[in-house]
Amino acid sequence: MSPQVLKARKGEETRAQILEAAVQQASEAGFESLTIGTLAERTGLSKSGLFAHFGSRTDLQIAALDESSRRFTEAVFLPALKVPRGLKRLRALFGNWIVWPERAKLRGSCPMQAASAEYDDQPGPMRVAVAERQRHLARELAKAVQLAVDSGELRAGTDAGQFVFEMFGLVLACYHTQRLLGDAGARARALAGFERLVDANRATAGKPASRPAAARR
Amino acid sequence: MSPQVLKARKGEETRAQILEAAVQQASEAGFESLTIGTLAERTGLSKSGLFAHFGSRTDLQIAALDESSRRFTEAVFLPALKVPRGLKRLRALFGNWIVWPERAKLRGSCPMQAASAEYDDQPGPMRVAVAERQRHLARELAKAVQLAVDSGELRAGTDAGQFVFEMFGLVLACYHTQRLLGDAGARARALAGFERLVDANRATAGKPASRPAAARR
DNA sequence: GGCAGAATAGAACGACCGTTCGTTTAATGT
DNA sequence: ACATTAAACGAACGGTCGTTCTATTCTGCC
Numbered sequence: 001m002s003p004q005v006l007k008a009r010k011g012e013e014t015r016a017q018i019l020e021a022a023v024q025q026a027s028e029a030g031f032e033s034l035t036i037g038t039l040a041e042r043t044g045l046s047k048s049g050l051f052a053h054f055g056s057r058t059d060l061q062i063a064a065l066d067e068s069s070r071r072f073t074e075a076v077f078l079p080a081l082k083v084p085r086g087l088k089r090l091r092a093l094f095g096n097w098i099v100w101p102e103r104a105k106l107r108g109s110c111p112m113q114a115a116s117a118e119y120d121d122q123p124g125p126m127r128v129a130v131a132e133r134q135r136h137l138a139r140e141l142a143k144a145v146q147l148a149v150d151s152g153e154l155r156a157g158t159d160a161g162q163f164v165f166e167m168f169g170l171v172l173a174c175y176h177t178q179r180l181l182g183d184a185g186a187r188a189r190a191l192a193g194f195e196r197l198v199d200a201n202r203a204t205a206g207k208p209a210s211r212p213a214a215a216r217r
Numbered sequence: 218m219s220p221q222v223l224k225a226r227k228g229e230e231t232r233a234q235i236l237e238a239a240v241q242q243a244s245e246a247g248f249e250s251l252t253i254g255t256l257a258e259r260t261g262l263s264k265s266g267l268f269a270h271f272g273s274r275t276d277l278q279i280a281a282l283d284e285s286s287r288r289f290t291e292a293v294f295l296p297a298l299k300v301p302r303g304l305k306r307l308r309a310l311f312g313n314w315i316v317w318p319e320r321a322k323l324r325g326s327c328p329m330q331a332a333s334a335e336y337d338d339q340p341g342p343m344r345v346a347v348a349e350r351q352r353h354l355a356r357e358l359a360k361a362v363q364l365a366v367d368s369g370e371l372r373a374g375t376d377a378g379q380f381v382f383e384m385f386g387l388v389l390a391c392y393h394t395q396r397l398l399g400d401a402g403a404r405a406r407a408l409a410g411f412e413r414l415v416d417a418n419r420a421t422a423g424k425p426a427s428r429p430a431a432a433r434r
Numbered sequence: 435g436g437c438a439g440a441a442t443a444g445a446a447c448g449a450c451c452g453t454t455c456g457t458t459t460a461a462t463g464t
Numbered sequence: 465a466c467a468t469t470a471a472a473c474g475a476a477c478g479g480t481c482g483t484t485c486t487a488t489t490c491t492g493c494c
Contacts, residue, residue: 010461011471028338032249036452048454049472057452108338117334120396121245121325131397138398165394165406169386176389177382179337180348181355189382196383200413227491228441253482265484266442274482436494443488451480460471 015053018043022064023071027101027108030118031061031126061126068111069133075100077140086151087198090144094167094194098174098187109175112137138164155203166197232270235260239281240288244318244325247335248278248343279346285328286350292317294357303368304415307361311384311411315391315404326392329354355381372420383414 021042022034036057040050054060080092096103101110108114116134119127145160154163174190177183238259239251253274257267271277297309313320318327325331333351336344362377371380391407394400 009470014471030335035450037450046473047452048474051453052471114334116393116397117331118247120393127397134397162406162409165390165403166387166410168393169388169390169410170383171386172389172393173382173386176333176337176385180333180344180351186382189379192379193383193386196417200417226440231441252480254480263443264482265444268483269442438493439491441488441490444486445484446486447482447484449481452478454477455475456473457475458471458473460469462467462469464466464468 011053014043014045018045018050018053018060019064019067022060023068023111024106024108026064026068026111026114027106029108030114031064031111032118034061034064036060058125062129065111065115065126065129065133068115071104072100072110072112075104080144085144085147087148087153090148090198091194093141093144094171095191097167097171098190109179113172113175138168141167152203154198154201158201163197163201167194170194170197228270231260231262235262235267235270235277236281236284239277240285240328241323241325243281243285243328243331244323246325247331248281248328249335251278251281253277275342278343282328282332282343282346282350285332288321289317289327289329292321297361302361302364304365304370307365307415308411310358310361311388312408314384314388315407326396330389330392355385358384369420371415371418375418380414380418384411387411387414 018039021039025034025039025042034057036047036051039060040047043050054063076093076096079096080089083089083092101108112130112133115126115130119130141164142160145154145158145163148154149156149158149160170190170193173193174186177186177189235256238256242251242256242259251274253264253268256277257264260267271280293310293313296313297306300306300309318325329347329350332343332347336347358381359377362371362375362380365371366373366375366377387407387410390410391403394403394406
């Protein structure tokens with residue numbers, strides 16, 4: 001029967017399998033390691049057969065980046081939206097962030113951070129795509145911080161941009177320490193750092209911010 | 218019998234020029250972008266002529282990593298050793314760290330961090346070399362933190378490992394934000410984060426730690 | 435000035451890269 | 465069951481990669 005797979009022609013299914021392999025590969029060795037040949041071998045396709053699904057290698061890389069980004073949102077943001085806004089949600093976001101590659105069964109690190117490091121100095125479509133998504137991520141995180149300010153859990157003067165900057169730092173240090181040095185304590189360090197970050201910006205008393213956050217950028 | 222060759226024979230001079238170009242290239246596009254062909258073109262040598270200076274591409278990459286590491290120490294640590302130990306030196310280290318690529322006239326980011334990101338999941342001699350140097354860096358930084366504890370500027374219970382972890386995070390976030398998003402405010406953010414980190418671990422009063430730092434690990 | 439040895443050049447190699455093209459197989463709609 | 469079209473294949477292309485080998489040029493020492 002065809003339960004819900006209405007238009008899923010064979011091709012799209014194959015394409016999904018290719019992207020699965022591509023994301024895994026990008027997680028392990030970066031997006032520059034995505035070559036037509038090795039990916040074809042991994043998926044059991046011929047080079048030309050695989051190639052036909054994307055018009056070029058660059059398009060394949062972009063598609064893999066999109067898929068990675070989609071999974072990131074799915075694993076980090078969607079679950080956090082079910083948590084009450086404010087500090088709880090912020091904590092959920094941070095927690096999901098540092099564990100999502102493992103949860104998503106990626107054998108390497110976060111593909112988005114891998115892409116950032118790879119293309120931060122390399123002009124081209126990949127750099128543009130990566131920068132755009134990172135900016136979007138920073139914006140969404142800043143919103144979540146602001147919600148914690150509005151709820152009165154963080155003090156009114158909190159600089160959301162600075163807060164997000166430091167969250168990024170903790171996540172990067174976590175991945176860095178974990179993968180390169182094999183330090184299992186990295187996650188605990190990151191969480192400890194986050195709590196210290198929260199404490200530094202916590203509202204002194206239980207008073208909600210009275211003013212509706214004037215300078216919101 | 219050529220006695221101790223004190224004078225740099227022509228070859229070593231050429232080798233130095235090659236490494237200069239290699240470090241620059243690694244800063245801009247990573248160590249995997251170091252190819253014999255492009256590097257030969259950059260230096261005006263033939264492929265085989267350049268190749269002869271290193272026995273293999275991997276040896277060239279290792280040599281470039283060593284040179285990068287040497288310059289890092291020269292630009293970050295050596296100047297900081299002239300600063301009185303304790304918080305001042307720690308601040309100098311952090312300050313030098315986030316600006317050294319620019320000071321060293323590298324057009325890209327810090328080669329050591331680039332290497333970390335590239336090889337954190339790639340087994341082989343490069344990964345080993347990178348991990349070793351990063352561990353060394355972390356150890357030296359922890360020593361500097363401990364000196365600030367011993368001098369009584371940081372409180373006795375300070376977890377040097379955690380402190381270094383968070384320093385790493387701030388530097389990584391700084392590079393990340395600066396290069397990918399082109400945010401000029403990244404450096405100020407990093408410095409602000411560092412001051413907050415110091416404050417959180419500052420000794421409550423002006424009392425030096427009386428005990429000589431028992432659990433120094 | 436001449437000579438040994440270091441330094442560099444040049445051509446060629448096999449392997450892999452992304453891409454193209456014509457053909458063949460498999461899935462789909464009727 | 466059959467015609468149509470999507471999907472995958474296989475061979476070939478020009479290019480670059482790291483590496484090897486041989487030949488040439490240059491340098492430093494007597």
